[in-house]
Amino acid sequence: MQVLPKGVRHIPGFLDRSRQEQLVEAIRDVVAEAPLYRPEMPRTGKPLSVRMTNCGALGWVTDREGGYRYQAKHPQTGCPWPPMPYLLLEIWRAVSGSDKAPEACLVNFYSADARMGLHQDRDELDLETAVVSISLGDSCLFRVGGKSRDGQTMSFKLESGDVVVLGGEGRLAFHGVDRIYPNTSTLLRNGGRLNLTLRRVNP
DNA sequence: GAGTAACG
DNA sequence: CGCG
Numbered sequence: 001m002q003v004l005p006k007g008v009r010h011i012p013g014f015l016d017r018s019r020q021e022q023l024v025e026a027i028r029d030v031v032a033e034a035p036l037y038r039p040e041m042p043r044t045g046k047p048l049s050v051r052m053t054n055c056g057a058l059g060w061v062t063d064r065e066g067g068y069r070y071q072a073k074h075p076q077t078g079c080p081w082p083p084m085p086y087l088l089l090e091i092w093r094a095v096s097g098s099d100k101a102p103e104a105c106l107v108n109f110y111s112a113d114a115r116m117g118l119h120q121d122r123d124e125l126d127l128e129t130a131v132v133s134i135s136l137g138d139s140c141l142f143r144v145g146g147k148s149r150d151g152q153t154m155s156f157k158l159e160s161g162d163v164v165v166l167g168g169e170g171r172l173a174f175h176g177v178d179r180i181y182p183n184t185s186t187l188l189r190n191g192g193r194l195n196l197t198l199r200r201v202n203p
Numbered sequence: 204g205a206g207t208a209a210c211g
Numbered sequence: 212c213g214c215g
Binding site: 141143153154155178 | 214215
């Protein structure tokens, strides 16, 4: 019987179908204004398999020259990120345990062959407030471990409407996406998986 | 560095 | 070959 690492909370089915549809509609608007693009690894410039955009005051970006960082504008359009949809603020309020509003929502789109290697969310100045992650569309195999890269990890499936909270001891847990299960959801017409990650950046 | 590959 |  395997147990989630301390501070990692998985809430299956947190969003019902109609909430999920509302969220997809809101993200459609975000993407229309701030198009998905493919970020690059620092130094090597190797593109990630995941496509990204953001909403909220700040967005997480990475490229060859600048590395991982938060900035207020879309790297390609130069425009400020679109505002965060109200539904995301509601979800944050319900599960984050924080009184402050989230400053950033990273939108990750996974096609069937996209992956995300094991990593920590540690580019925020605020490393105490929880990180909230929302899954929409196709299921994935999610992996999570502890604060050290070489520690023990475990994996479990995330489905559309699930929420994961990395808080307290889990805030700096290594995590990643091993695989996408194609055609496991009808939420997104063209398939794939959307992950929305809400974060506080400044203390 | 959120990358890959390889190994058991 | 897939999984960890």
